Amino acid sequence: MVGMEVSGTSARVTAREAGLVACRACARVWPAETERCGRCGARLVSRDTASLQKVWAWWIAGLVCYIPANLYPMLVTETLVQSSSNTIVGGAVEIAHHGAYGIAAIILIASVLIPVGKFMAIAFLAISARRGSHVPPTRRQHVYEIVEFIGRWSMIDVFVVAILSALVQLSSVASITPGPAALTFALSVVFTMLSAQSFDSRLIWDRARKNRRDDTQ
Amino acid sequence: MTDAAASLDTDDPRAGRTALGHPLEELIACPSCDALYVAQMPPVGGRAVCDRCHTVLISPKRKAGMRIIALTVAVLILVVSAMFFPFLDIHRLGLGNSASILDAATAFETGPMALLGLATAAVIVVVPLVRMLLILYVLTPVVFDRPPARHARRAFRWSQELKPWSMAEIFAIGCAVALVKVADLAQIGFGPAFWMFSVLVVIVLFNDNYLCTWSVWKSLERPRE
Numbered sequence: 001m002v003g004m005e006v007s008g009t010s011a012r013v014t015a016r017e018a019g020l021v022a023c024r025a026c027a028r029v030w031p032a033e034t035e036r037c038g039r040c041g042a043r044l045v046s047r048d049t050a051s052l053q054k055v056w057a058w059w060i061a062g063l064v065c066y067i068p069a070n071l072y073p074m075l076v077t078e079t080l081v082q083s084s085s086n087t088i089v090g091g092a093v094e095i096a097h098h099g100a101y102g103i104a105a106i107i108l109i110a111s112v113l114i115p116v117g118k119f120m121a122i123a124f125l126a127i128s129a130r131r132g133s134h135v136p137p138t139r140r141q142h143v144y145e146i147v148e149f150i151g152r153w154s155m156i157d158v159f160v161v162a163i164l165s166a167l168v169q170l171s172s173v174a175s176i177t178p179g180p181a182a183l184t185f186a187l188s189v190v191f192t193m194l195s196a197q198s199f200d201s202r203l204i205w206d207r208a209r210k211n212r213r214d215d216t217q
Numbered sequence: 218m219t220d221a222a223a224s225l226d227t228d229d230p231r232a233g234r235t236a237l238g239h240p241l242e243e244l245i246a247c248p249s250c251d252a253l254y255v256a257q258m259p260p261v262g263g264r265a266v267c268d269r270c271h272t273v274l275i276s277p278k279r280k281a282g283m284r285i286i287a288l289t290v291a292v293l294i295l296v297v298s299a300m301f302f303p304f305l306d307i308h309r310l311g312l313g314n315s316a317s318i319l320d321a322a323t324a325f326e327t328g329p330m331a332l333l334g335l336a337t338a339a340v341i342v343v344v345p346l347v348r349m350l351l352i353l354y355v356l357t358p359v360v361f362d363r364p365p366a367r368h369a370r371r372a373f374r375w376s377q378e379l380k381p382w383s384m385a386e387i388f389a390i391g392c393a394v395a396l397v398k399v400a401d402l403a404q405i406g407f408g409p410a411f412w413m414f415s416v417l418v419v420i421v422l423f424n425d426n427y428l429c430t431w432s433v434w435k436s437l438e439r440p441r442e
Contacts, residue, residue, distance in 0.1 A: 012252055012253075012269060013252075013253050014246075014251040014252055014253060015244075015246040015251050015252075015253045016251055017253075018253055020241070020244075020246070020253070022246030022247075022248065022251055022253075023246075023248075024248040025248075025374050025377065025378075026374070026430065026431075026434045027245050027246055027247070027248055027274065027430075027431060027434070028241075028242070028244075028245075028246075028434070029241055029244045029245070029246045029253065030241065031241075039370060039434060039437070039438065040370050040371070040373070040374040040434065041370060041371050041374060042374060103397055103398075106394075137250075137270075138270065138271075141249065141250070141270045141271075148381075151381075152381055152382075152384060152387060153387055153390075155340070155384055155387050155391075156387055156390055156391045156394060157391075158333070158337070159321070159337065159341070159384075159387060159388045159391030159392075159395075160391045160394050160395045160398065162321040162322065162333075162334075162337050162391075163304070163305065163316065163321050163391060163392055163395040164395050164398065164399060165321075166316035166320040166321040166323070167304075167305050167306075167307050167314060167315070167316040167320075167321075167395070167399075167405075168307060168314070168399060169314050176399075178330060178333075182330070182333060183329055183330060183332070183333050186333055186336065190336075193381065197381070201249045201250065201270075202249070202250055202251040204250070205250040205251065205252075205269065205270065206251075
């Protein structure tokens, strides 16, 4: 059940409109001029105006790291018969050649589809927060929650490389060492996580309210 | 409530505060969309959800504090002991090797890769441990009806900020993927630490479900003596 609402569904009030500033860490509200939350000590900003700049800065850093992550090898495998170094896509293609289409698909989804989708989703959220969008805010809030949830799971690739490099050290028979792409991929994941965290999701809703008010006038 | 709605129509930016007729500490603002509500504790087991963006605002659980403490202690024990047991072991042509979490973290040893090793160790061991210790530090006095510990509020905020960077459960799933990847290269077996981390994944999910941050913040408002 919802806590008693302040003013009914039709004319819902935001903390900002009520002359208050909300703490995003602990949900407490304070008078608009307050600088730090008296309860949890977090810095208070009614709307993070630099939010979109930070989003784009981390977004670009993430993209810049994502490019070499795809060009350089992620893993270098040496066995008795051969030595091979694989990029992310190259590794998936090789696995597909062996007939394991399912695993190849999982790798492609986790390392290519999800990161690329994340870049596009964050860009869409940032652009629509400024320019407005026909996509309803509820839908955009969902997109944001999915991006925040899924972001950390991309680290799985880096952990797999770490585990394999530690484990597969059988002198000359088989050994695996991490390639440079492991580092840039990890950086790319961290930067996109920071990009998503910098986004002030309240901007989604402000814009929607403003549009609706313009429509009614 | 109808009175409040009526007086909000005025253009006075401060109308909200007077119109609500509630002191500030009784209000709650949705962290996702800034909608303002009068906070009302739902019945135990219920949830207060923002009706604009559907973010869960308050979700008190029965005996949550005690359960969280128990689960947190369990996680502490699991992470610490999992550090020293092998995670996976591998055999091929009579040669064998096994890797623990620490081995995985130190697998990146040269140059800039060492940074990656440090980061890996941080997110799979250090951050989860620190987070658990902070939660214990904050919740133990509250659950036993004592005044909050010194700097408890800051500690709790940090524990919440660290949440996305605590990746022990992702590492556990990574193990399963690694297993599939080298299945044709050599024989692989699970070590004790793998099973510990599997349990840990489940506990972490339950633990986050029990933790109602609004309830904790409310309890930390009690002044220290």
